[in-house]
Amino acid sequence: MDWIEPSPIDSPAPLPNLHPLVAQTLLRRGLRTPAAASAFLDPQAYTPAPAASLPGLSSIVDCLEEAIRKHTRICVWGDFDADGQTSTTILVQTLKDLHAQVVFHIPVREKESHGVNQLHLQEVIDRGARLILTCDTGIGTPAEVVDYARSRGVDLLITDHHDLPETLPKITAITNPKFLPQDHPLASLSGSGVAYKLAEELYARFSRPGEAARQLDLAALGLVADLARLCGDARYLVQRGLEALRNTQRLGLQTMMEMAELAPANLTEEHIGFVLAPRLNALGRLADANPAVEFLTTADPMRARLLATQLEGLNTQRQLLCNQVTRAAEAQLREDPSLLEQAVLVLGHPTWPGGVVGIVASRLVDRYHKPAILFSTPDGQPARGSARSIEGLNITAAITSQKELLLNFGGHPMAAGLSLEKEKLDEFRRRLSSTVTEMMQGIQIERSLEIDGWLSLPEAGMELAAALESLAPYGPGNEKLILATSGLKIQSKTSIGRNQEHLKLNVTDEAGNSRTVLWWNGAGEKDALPESRIDLAYGLRSSDWRGTPQVQLEFVDFRIPAGQPVEIKTSQLEVIDYRNASVPSQILSTLREQASILVWAEGQEKKQVGGRDRHDLAPAEALAIWTIPPSLMELQLTMGIVRPRKVYLFAVSDPVEQPDIFLAKLAGLLKYAIIHRGGRISWSALETGTAQRSVTVRRGLAWLVSQGIISIESEEDDNLTIMAGIIPEERPDSSGLEAEIQSLLDETAAYRQHFKVAGKDTLFSSLDVSLELGE
Numbered sequence: 001m002d003w004i005e006p007s008p009i010d011s012p013a014p015l016p017n018l019h020p021l022v023a024q025t026l027l028r029r030g031l032r033t034p035a036a037a038s039a040f041l042d043p044q045a046y047t048p049a050p051a052a053s054l055p056g057l058s059s060i061v062d063c064l065e066e067a068i069r070k071h072t073r074i075c076v077w078g079d080f081d082a083d084g085q086t087s088t089t090i091l092v093q094t095l096k097d098l099h100a101q102v103v104f105h106i107p108v109r110e111k112e113s114h115g116v117n118q119l120h121l122q123e124v125i126d127r128g129a130r131l132i133l134t135c136d137t138g139i140g141t142p143a144e145v146v147d148y149a150r151s152r153g154v155d156l157l158i159t160d161h162h163d164l165p166e167t168l169p170k171i172t173a174i175t176n177p178k179f180l181p182q183d184h185p186l187a188s189l190s191g192s193g194v195a196y197k198l199a200e201e202l203y204a205r206f207s208r209p210g211e212a213a214r215q216l217d218l219a220a221l222g223l224v225a226d227l228a229r230l231c232g233d234a235r236y237l238v239q240r241g242l243e244a245l246r247n248t249q250r251l252g253l254q255t256m257m258e259m260a261e262l263a264p265a266n267l268t269e270e271h272i273g274f275v276l277a278p279r280l281n282a283l284g285r286l287a288d289a290n291p292a293v294e295f296l297t298t299a300d301p302m303r304a305r306l307l308a309t310q311l312e313g314l315n316t317q318r319q320l321l322c323n324q325v326t327r328a329a330e331a332q333l334r335e336d337p338s339l340l341e342q343a344v345l346v347l348g349h350p351t352w353p354g355g356v357v358g359i360v361a362s363r364l365v366d367r368y369h370k371p372a373i374l375f376s377t378p379d380g381q382p383a384r385g386s387a388r389s390i391e392g393l394n395i396t397a398a399i400t401s402q403k404e405l406l407l408n409f410g411g412h413p414m415a416a417g418l419s420l421e422k423e424k425l426d427e428f429r430r431r432l433s434s435t436v437t438e439m440m441q442g443i444q445i446e447r448s449l450e451i452d453g454w455l456s457l458p459e460a461g462m463e464l465a466a467a468l469e470s471l472a473p474y475g476p477g478n479e480k481l482i483l484a485t486s487g488l489k490i491q492s493k494t495s496i497g498r499n500q501e502h503l504k505l506n507v508t509d510e511a512g513n514s515r516t517v518l519w520w521n522g523a524g525e526k527d528a529l530p531e532s533r534i535d536l537a538y539g540l541r542s543s544d545w546r547g548t549p550q551v552q553l554e555f556v557d558f559r560i561p562a563g564q565p566v567e568i569k570t571s572q573l574e575v576i577d578y579r580n581a582s583v584p585s586q587i588l589s590t591l592r593e594q595a596s597i598l599v600w601a602e603g604q605e606k607k608q609v610g611g612r613d614r615h616d617l618a619p620a621e622a623l624a625i626w627t628i629p630p631s632l633m634e635l636q637l638t639m640g641i642v643r644p645r646k647v648y649l650f651a652v653s654d655p656v657e658q659p660d661i662f663l664a665k666l667a668g669l670l671k672y673a674i675i676h677r678g679g680r681i682s683w684s685a686l687e688t689g690t691a692q693r694s695v696t697v698r699r700g701l702a703w704l705v706s707q708g709i710i711s712i713e714s715e716e717d718d719n720l721t722i723m724a725g726i727i728p729e730e731r732p733d734s735s736g737l738e739a740e741i742q743s744l745l746d747e748t749a750a751y752r753q754h755f756k757v758a759g760k761d762t763l764f765s766s767l768d769v770s771l772e773l774g775e
Contacts, residue, residue: 001557002448002615002684003484003537015041019467021453025481026471041470043239049185049232051201056192058134060157061201067131068100074102075129077116079136079191080279080284087135087159087195087293090215090296092201092293101128106289109355113408114417116141116156119149125152133157136191139176140410159194163396163412167692185232188477192222193234211681217244217253218296220419224269225277228476237775238473242267251304253297261311266543269473275716282314285355286321320355325360327350329374337589340368340610344398346429348375348383348422358386358415368610371436373397375596375774377422382407387416390583393439401435402428442484448682449537451559452481457513460485465542465551466528486535486561495523505529505555507536517557528619530643534558560571560641574646584650585609588624591648600638601626603691605653611686614638623647628752630693639764649757655691656747659741665690666700670722672712679713679722696744703737765770 006024012024013023014037016435039044052058067074074095078088085215088104095102105124106112114488115137124132134141134148138158141218146169149156155170164178176195180187189197196219201213204756220241228234242495248254253276262273263722283289287310295307329347330437331341339347345364352360357374364372365388389395394413403409405428409418438465455464460483474480476644491514492506503522508514517538539554573744581587588609591597598620608628612618623644629635669689670760673681686697708727755763 002682003557004448005536006449006451006453006720019464021318021464021466021471021481026453029478040235043236046236048236051197051204053184054175054177054189054197055179055188056173056175056650057159057198057201058158060175060198061205063132063157063172064095064100064202065169065205068095068098070669071101071102073103073128073133074133076102076126077134077138078104078106078289079108079114079123079134080092080109080282081136082225082280083191083222085134085289086218086296087191089293089296090192090195090199090218091135092131093215093297093652094202094212097211098202104215104290104293106284106292108288108290109284110769113419115408116144116412121145121149122152125149127363129154131157133154133159135159135195139168139174140161140165141171143169145166146171159191159198161189161191161194162410165410173425190223190226190228190230190234192226193237194221195219196237197220197233202360213244215242219248219249220269221272221276221280224272224473224475225281226747227476230473230475230476235473235478238269238475239703242269242272242473245272249605250296251298251301252307252569253640255301255308256311258596258702259308268541269475269735270541273475278318279311280361281314282318282355286314286353286430291675306719318359321353322359322363322494325349325356325374328352329360329364331416334593340589340592341608343370343427343435344429344433344521345370346375346432347373348377348385348425350377350379352376352385353384358388358417359388361388367389370583371398373418373432375425377425383422383425384419385417387411387418389414393436395538398432399434402431405431416750436509449482449493451484451537454484454486457485457488457507457509457511457515460515460538460540460553461550462542462549462551464743465540468540469542469553474663480539480541482536482556484535487533487535489533490529490531491527493529495526497523503555512685515551515553517555522555527621529558530619532560535561553697558638572645574763575649575764577649577760579649579651579756581650584652587646588626590652591624595622596620597622597648598644599624599626599643600642601653602688603627603653603655603767615684615688619643622648624648626649626650627655627691628755629694630691630748631751634693635763649760649763657745657752658761659738659745662690662692662696662741662745663700663703666697667704667709670701670704671692674722674724675712681719681720681722682718684718693744693748696741698746699737699741699744703734703741704771706734706737 002030007026009027009030011027014026014032015033021522026037031040037565055727061698076088076091078084081681084106088106092102092104105120107120116134131302131512132154132548137160139160139162140206146156158169158171160176161178164176175194177187177189196212196215199215203209216237220238222236223238230238246264256276256279262271262275271600291307298304328676333348339345345368352374354376357376361372361374369390371387371389371393373385373387375383387395387399396411396413397414399409399416399418405420405424407419409416412415454696468481487510488507490505491508494501496504499596501521501523501643505517505519506514506515536558537556539556541552543550576582578587599611600608600617601609602613605611606613611626614637617638621644623642625647666686669686670681673679678766683694683697687694690697705712711725713723714721
């Protein structure tokens with residue numbers, strides 16, 4: 001993974017007395033004026049947008065006000081995740097407080113799935129509801145459901161935040177932040193955020209302004225749980241809601257925090273995301289979420305404890321099921337490696353609970369860097385799936401392209417839900433993979449890590465941690481800072497956690513200063529950490545352990561620093577030669593079934609075999625060399641980073657070393673960057689995209705500039721910004737550059753030919769163990 005160094009900022013701090021790193025962060029995130037910085041840091045200095053600026057909200061309030069005054073029975077129709085549960089509770093409490101006749105319905109996931117369905121709508125209407133108010137759902141309500149409600153004399157009001165369908169339901173009123181421009185302060189509200197703004201406007205209509213603030217704790221809980229982008233009103237509501245949560249009077253939440261051993265006074269958005277929300281989500285994933293409203297509103301301590309105990313048990317069950325389904329999904333991939341060759345991982349099983357397949361899909365995305373869809377396929381029922389995506393691919397758009405195969409679907413660019421007949425699953429997999437391949441054509445997913453600041457180890461202390469808390473809450477739209485320290489030695493590695501799944505590292509610098517670093521779910525990578533000194537990237541936060549404030553460093557990544565000697569003991573290296581294998585892809589698939597192997601592949605082959613390029617390597621026990629290295633230097637550096645005990649030689653990919661082909665490939669990468677990425681691309685992406693040496697790529701780019709094909713607008717560290725050039729009428733003489741490029745390509749061709757035929761042990765015994773990285 002490439003590390004992107006922090007760009008220097010020369011502007012003055014937007015506010016006085018800020019820690020320099022806080023000031024730099026505010027400036028980098030576009031908060032350059034005192035007013036903007038104050039509004040970001042202090043919710044008291046922020047002016048929230050009027051609730052009525054949400055399109056359609058005033059019409060909904062008109063209908064609700066009339067229904068309240070006429071004592072019309074209102075049914076709040078919610079959703080079963082944490083955002084839906086909190087949205088439902090906000091609206092039910094608000095309407096009851098305004099003396100409305102109100103009931104509620106949250107669909108049971110396994111029976112109903114998301115949205116308003118006609119069967120259960122009929123039941124709700126039969127029980128007396130005459131107005132349906134949705135929250136966190138409903139934007140995709142089918143026309144036949146709307147027509148049925150209308151035939152029964154029932155109005156439907158929709159409050160939602162999910163992506164808008166091609167055709168909106170034809171109903172009385174709809175509000176959705178997606179109607180707003182992306183930079184509007186209300187545009188990133190989740191379901192609970194929309195519900196809060198609706199409550200705010202309702203109280204104002206009944207001359208009780210400000211009373212919606214009693215729902216701030218639930219608004220924050222839902223916003224964080226649903227990964228809302230934390231800017232504008234969403235950030236403001238979470239800031240105020242966290243303070244409300246720290247002092248919440250809700251017995252259910254108090255009991256939940258007690259059971260989870262959380263100290264309310266020190267609650268952060270991370271506690272919502274990793275402790276509170278998963279417990280509420282477990283209720284909706286594995287059971288009936290309707291009791292959540294009682295849990296969040298009860299004044300009975302015994303009832304609160306009973307419900308909290310049930311949530312705790314369901315959360316434990318959810319963890320076990322996730323682990324079981326993960327192992328089963330991995331087994332399917334081992335049994336049928338061809339599934340990994342698809343552009344999308346599409347897996348299913350009759351026994352997989354629909355409530356956890358989305359979590360497991362996320363795990364597969366993290367591991368294989370591919371979009372994944374997992375289906376629950378019980379006998380006699382449609383297959384119901386959850387999709388998770390990678391950056392750069394709108395998975396909902398991809399799924400929409402197959403809508404004629406589907407019974408139901410909807411979601412966001414990064415996640416979606418869908419259902420279809422099981423008999424169509426194979427066709428869906430095949431067609432979706434083809435669609436995603438087309439959508440990703442020319443898109444290179446560059447994994448990079450932006451470093452916000454370099455520190456010495458003593459600087460990573462309580463003073464800085466406290467200063468950084470002013471930037472919280474963190475989340476989408478306001479990512480946690482990534483800090484780095486160079487030249488650290490790992491003194492100890494200890495597995496911790498209930499299942500020994502985490503790793504506690506003790507690191508020291510050259511002066512003997514030490515810190516503890518936590519690597520969540522990193523126990524399986526214990527052996528990947530080198531003995532030599534490393535650069536360490538980490539997050540930094542203050543925490544509280546049994547009342548004692550302390551600094552917590554959280555592992556993000558590591559790399560071997562430039563200048564670190566490479567020690568390769570070739571006598572201990574086992575080399576297995578498959579250079580002349582007739583079907584190398586089958587051999588690689590078989591090897592992957594047996595053990596974890598890091599595959600080094602570049603150019604077009606990288607995507608085909610699911611490999612990593614030279615800038616995305618990590619320590620591993622086994623290395624498969626698929627693309628022939630362009631020179632001994634790249635092989636040396638790779639061996640120094642990976643430090644494998646076993647190497648599999650394939651040498652399948654052998655890029656053609658002809659100047660016209662190389663320059664055309666280089667120009668194609670640059671053209672794509674200009675059209676799709678605003679001209680931004682990295683040197684490392686050009687090197688791995690062409691599978692050539694750095695010096696060759698730089699001379700090739702110089703030739704393209706000399707011919708007026710492209711021009712370089714700016715260059716900083718590894719990053720370039722380019723634009724289309726102006727081709728001169730008369731072609732300038734570039735024979736010298738052309739000859740130099742030919743010579744460089746000839747050198748690479750000669751080394752690659754040597755790599756094809758040399759004895760397997762000779763290739764590695766020739767490595768220079770005294771070579772230093774970065775030199």
